[in-house]
Amino acid sequence: MEIIEKNISENKNEFTLAPEAEISEPPPVKPIRKIVLTIITVFFTIAILSATGFFVYQKFFANKNVSIESPLGEGPSKSSTNNPNAVKEFASPINGVYHTKEEYEQFMSRRPLAIMVNNHIDARPQSGLTAADIVYEAVAEGGITRLMPIFHSTDAEKAGPVRSARVHFIDLAAEYFSWYAHWGGAYAPTFPDGTKDYSETNPKADAYQHINDVGLASLDQMWLGDTAYYRDTSRDVALEHTGYTGTPALWKEAPNKYPEEGWTKFIKFETWKFKDDSSPSGRGFVTDIKFNFWEEPNFEVVWKYNKDTNEYTRYQGGVKFIDAENQKDIVAKDVVVQFTKETSAEDKKNHLLYDIVGSGTAKIFMDGKVINATWSKSSIRERTFFYDESGKEMEFNRGQIWVEIIPTKSADSLSFVTQ
Numbered sequence: 001m002e003i004i005e006k007n008i009s010e011n012k013n014e015f016t017l018a019p020e021a022e023i024s025e026p027p028p029v030k031p032i033r034k035i036v037l038t039i040i041t042v043f044f045t046i047a048i049l050s051a052t053g054f055f056v057y058q059k060f061f062a063n064k065n066v067s068i069e070s071p072l073g074e075g076p077s078k079s080s081t082n083n084p085n086a087v088k089e090f091a092s093p094i095n096g097v098y099h100t101k102e103e104y105e106q107f108m109s110r111r112p113l114a115i116m117v118n119n120h121i122d123a124r125p126q127s128g129l130t131a132a133d134i135v136y137e138a139v140a141e142g143g144i145t146r147l148m149p150i151f152h153s154t155d156a157e158k159a160g161p162v163r164s165a166r167v168h169f170i171d172l173a174a175e176y177f178s179w180y181a182h183w184g185g186a187y188a189p190t191f192p193d194g195t196k197d198y199s200e201t202n203p204k205a206d207a208y209q210h211i212n213d214v215g216l217a218s219l220d221q222m223w224l225g226d227t228a229y230y231r232d233t234s235r236d237v238a239l240e241h242t243g244y245t246g247t248p249a250l251w252k253e254a255p256n257k258y259p260e261e262g263w264t265k266f267i268k269f270e271t272w273k274f275k276d277d278s279s280p281s282g283r284g285f286v287t288d289i290k291f292n293f294w295e296e297p298n299f300e301v302v303w304k305y306n307k308d309t310n311e312y313t314r315y316q317g318g319v320k321f322i323d324a325e326n327q328k329d330i331v332a333k334d335v336v337v338q339f340t341k342e343t344s345a346e347d348k349k350n351h352l353l354y355d356i357v358g359s360g361t362a363k364i365f366m367d368g369k370v371i372n373a374t375w376s377k378s379s380i381r382e383r384t385f386f387y388d389e390s391g392k393e394m395e396f397n398r399g400q401i402w403v404e405i406i407p408t409k410s411a412d413s414l415s416f417v418t419q
Helices: 030-060 101-107 167-176 207-214 221-227 247-257 408-413
Strands: 004-008 013-017 088-091 098-100 113-115 134-141 144-151 179-182 217-220 229-231 243-245 273-275 286-291 301-306 311-316 334-340 342-344 352-354 358-366 369-377 385-387 395-397 401-407 415-418
Touching: 088 101, 098 101, 113 167, 113 247, 134 167, 134 352, 144 167, 167 207, 167 352, 179 247, 217 221, 217 247, 221 229, 221 247, 243 247, 286 334, 286 408, 334 408, 401 408
Parallel strands: 113 179, 134 401, 179 217, 273 395, 334 401
Antiparallel strands: 004 013, 088 098, 113 144, 134 144, 229 243, 286 301, 286 415, 301 311, 334 358, 342 352, 358 369, 369 385
C-alpha cells in the first residue's frame, strides 16, 4: 500500500513517496477498482434517467382523463365510527337516515353545508353527490340547471365542479341555516360614481345583495381562495368547469371567515317527517319518471325505479348519473317534483327568478308510487313543507332526497310509466 507524504517547501507544494515506499510497478487491484467504479457510475446514471423519465410521464402524460385528488388534504371524517357494531338509532334532521350516537354528536355540532354544483354537460360526472343528504336542482339560465347538494351527516373530500350563486338557491339554503359555498355569483356591476348597473343584473337577481339581506353564511371562493378551493384541469373542459372544493376544508375554514361566537354552531330548523320503506308487497311500480326544465335535451331527467331496492336511479341527457369519485350510481329514496313559477329578470344577463317562497303543486315519487301533493314555504328562513291530497304532511323514506324545481310552464313535460 502506498503511503503519501506532503512536503511543503518555501517555494511550492509537492507530493513525494515516503522513503519506505519502494514500489516498482502499479498494484494489481487498480483495474478492478476502475471496473467497479464504472459499473457504479453507469448504474446511477440509469437510475437518474429512469426517475426523470417517470416524473415527466406522470406530470404530462399519465391519467389525463382521471380527476385528481383534492390537494386540500384529508380532514377527519365527521360521519365515521370506529365501532362497526354500534347501534344506529339517531336520525339525520335532513333525510332521516339513522346514525350512531358518535356520528350524530359529531355532525350535529356543525351547520349543514350547501354547495353550488355545476351541471353543464361538460361538468359531468360530478364529485361528491353520493355523500349529500339532499340535492336540489333548478335552472340557472338558458335551460341549464345547477345542483345544490346539502351535506351534513357525511363528508365529501372532493365536491364539484363549483359554480356561482343564484338567488333561488339562496332561498333554499336559508331553510337549513347552512353554510353556502359558491364560486362567485350574479351581481350588478358598480359604476365609477358608486351607483349600480341594474341593466346588467336586476337587483332582484343580485346574489351578493340577497346573501346580505338574508344573512346567509357565505363561503365564497372569492373570499376563501385556495384555502378551500382549487382547480382540477385533468379533463379537457373550459375553465368554469374545473373549480372544486371539499367539505372538510370548508368546515375547517368557515370559523376563520366567521370567528364570531355562534356562527359555526348548528342552528335548529324544522324537520320533515320520515318513515321506513314500505314492504315489498306494498310497493308500486311507477317508473321511468321523465321531465325537462326547458327543452334542452341534455337536461331531460329520467328516474328509473328498482322495486327490489326501493330506489330510483338517475339519468340525464340519456346518460346514467354517477359520482366521479366512487363511480357509484346516483340513487334517491324520494324524488320530489316541485312546480314553481319562473319569470325573467329582464336584464342583460338573462337571469331568472323563482317563487321559492309561496305555495304550489308537486308530484312525489316514493315506494314505487306517485303522490299528488302541494307545497308551502311561508318565508325565506322557513322550511318548504309538502302535503298529500288529504292535507296531511308528507312522510318521506329515509335516504337521499332529490327536489326537482320545475317551471310551471314545463309541467306537461312530466310523464311516467305504471307497470
